[in-house]
Amino acid sequence: MNGVVKGLLFLGFVALGLMAAYSTRAKRDEFRVVNAFLIYTLVLGLGAGLTQREVWPFSTWPLVAALVAPTITHPRIVAVDVEGQEHPIDYRAWGPFEIDELLGWEGKYFFGLDRSTQDRVAGYLLRVIEHNREQWAAGKPVPYFDRYLGPLSTPFFLGHPEHWTQGAGVPSQSFRGLRLYDESWNVEERWRDPTKVTRQLAYEYMAP
Amino acid sequence: MNSIVERLRNLWDRAFFSPEPALNLACARVIFAVHALWVLLSRDLPAHSALPAEFWQNVDRTDLWRYLIFPGHPELEYGLQAVAIVALSLAALGILPRFSCFVSGLLLYHLALLETLYWTPNPYQRGFTVDVLALLTLSFSRCGDALRLGGSPPTTPSAIYCWPLRLVQFHLASVYLFSGTSKLYRAGIQWLDPENLRSWFLVFAEQDQVRRLEAMFNTVGPWIAQYWLLCLVAGLYGIVANILFITVPFNRYSRRLLVPDAFFFHIMVLLSLNIFWINTPQLLVYVNWHWLVTWLRSKTTAKPAGELNVRVEHHR
Numbered sequence A: 001m002n003g004v005v006k007g008l009l010f011l012g013f014v015a016l017g018l019m020a021a022y023s024t025r026a027k028r029d030e031f032r033v034v035n036a037f038l039i040y041t042l043v044l045g046l047g048a049g050l051t052q053r054e055v056w057p058f059s060t061w062p063l064v065a066a067l068v069a070p071t072i073t074h075p076r077i078v079a080v081d082v083e084g085q086e087h088p089i090d091y092r093a094w095g096p097f098e099i100d101e102l103l104g105w106e107g108k109y110f111f112g113l114d115r116s117t118q119d120r121v122a123g124y125l126l127r128v129i130e131h132n133r134e135q136w137a138a139g140k141p142v143p144y145f146d147r148y149l150g151p152l153s154t155p156f157f158l159g160h161p162e163h164w165t166q167g168a169g170v171p172s173q174s175f176r177g178l179r180l181y182d183e184s185w186n187v188e189e190r191w192r193d194p195t196k197v198t199r200q201l202a203y204e205y206m207a208p
Numbered sequence B: 001m002n003s004i005v006e007r008l009r010n011l012w013d014r015a016f017f018s019p020e021p022a023l024n025l026a027c028a029r030v031i032f033a034v035h036a037l038w039v040l041l042s043r044d045l046p047a048h049s050a051l052p053a054e055f056w057q058n059v060d061r062t063d064l065w066r067y068l069i070f071p072g073h074p075e076l077e078y079g080l081q082a083v084a085i086v087a088l089s090l091a092a093l094g095i096l097p098r099f100s101c102f103v104s105g106l107l108l109y110h111l112a113l114l115e116t117l118y119w120t121p122n123p124y125q126r127g128f129t130v131d132v133l134a135l136l137t138l139s140f141s142r143c144g145d146a147l148r149l150g151g152s153p154p155t156t157p158s159a160i161y162c163w164p165l166r167l168v169q170f171h172l173a174s175v176y177l178f179s180g181t182s183k184l185y186r187a188g189i190q191w192l193d194p195e196n197l198r199s200w201f202l203v204f205a206e207q208d209q210v211r212r213l214e215a216m217f218n219t220v221g222p223w224i225a226q227y228w229l230l231c232l233v234a235g236l237y238g239i240v241a242n243i244l245f246i247t248v249p250f251n252r253y254s255r256r257l258l259v260p261d262a263f264f265f266h267i268m269v270l271l272s273l274n275i276f277w278i279n280t281p282q283l284l285v286y287v288n289w290h291w292l293v294t295w296l297r298s299k300t301t302a303k304p305a306g307e308l309n310v311r312v313e314h315h316r
Helices: A003-026 A032-051 A100-111 A115-137 A187-192 B004-017 B020-038 B045-052 B062-065 B074-093 B097-117 B129-139 B158-189 B196-205 B220-225 B228-248 B252-273 B282-288 B290-301 B305-315
Strands: A071-081 A086-088 A174-188 A198-206
Touching: A003 A032, A003 A086, A003 A198, A003 B062, A003 B097, A003 B129, A032 B158, A071 A100, A071 A198, A100 A115, A100 A198, A115 A198, A174 A187, A187 B196, A187 B220, B004 B158, B020 B074, B020 B097, B020 B129, B020 B158, B020 B282, B020 B290, B045 B074, B097 B129, B129 B158, B129 B282, B158 B228, B158 B282, B196 B220, B196 B228, B196 B252, B220 B228, B220 B252, B228 B252, B252 B282, B252 B290
Parallel strands: none
Antiparallel strands: A071 A086, A071 A174, A174 A198
């Protein structure tokens, strides 16, 4: 379904809601338009969810809705410092962006880009994490996700390990590059032996 | 035929037009406004507008128009976010509540997509989906008759407070319903296979990039995965309990059973899969606040609570 049609369906929800609000101003027991609004909203919500066609904010909620394949593949991005050493990247170092969203974009679009575009994107991401590394190393991390509410901030949907601590707990050397690996493993095999992971370099960027 | 139509009409009226205290609807307003504020203040959505053009080049143009997102204007987005923060605060405090709910609902419809639109137009688990629906629905109703600054709240329950409350409760309940049906739709009945559940628990335990480091995480999932029966129960839970949750807005017995059950479910999911369910606080919308306040008042004024309970149950 085209985005414009979905937008119009949402506009229908808003327009009918406004009409329902207006209709109940004078006669408080007149619910004909309210009924139309309710039916429209229920049909749209149930239609989107039961057919798994999103009309956000009428959504589909496919949570963990898949069969797990015996062998799975996940991306991993690591930073490379000026001495060539690889470092894990703390999820907060991607701030203000969320790593899960960036990985979603990477899985969907990154390898459809030509090499020079890929390098421009990688250069941009490298600048983001290098800037954050510097801030963390100086003991002044930018609080992208807890600026206002501190420890009471909304956690992310998925939890991520905190690799860095302020000051000495941050890689001391500047980051010069990024590597993107595809890691594959058989679920049962890795459970018996955590080292049973195959890592393949999918992309590498080194700043000039 | 006529009797069937009549019965359906009665059911509809009972579901959406029973007398409801104004306080319960006003509490829904406060819950969703505070929830949206909580998520909004914990993210930096406008910054996404500054992502380089390469990120936006594959986005469907119609989706950009649908959400009125024109990348490259972070300052404008920060301005809109500030308006949304003010509007949500006013909605929570009961100052121009309907207008505030309407403005914040529309702004969140736009702002929420900044976080994901560059790769998906469906940001369903980032916290704003139910908030947008609820805030707009509340703005179409008399959600400001109680818990507002100035004026005294009406004391008589009325149908005008019922339909909007029931509808926002339905929006939240449908999240659980679709979480159940989507598993059957996308994976089929094999999703319930205990081996599939075991694999899910193991996959989340094996991914070192998806992990909260506290000791209590990553122990429950592998433990459940060891037992075929527990995996079967988890699978049934993930589908049957979720689908049955759609009865919660319309049935008080479902509410009493399935809402605490949902809290337990979210704790288990957090401990076993490292998934934090951002909508969890919204479950408070199923609490009968009017009954709770009346009960607490009866305690403090030493009135017989039984008499008040009967009155409140009658209203419901």
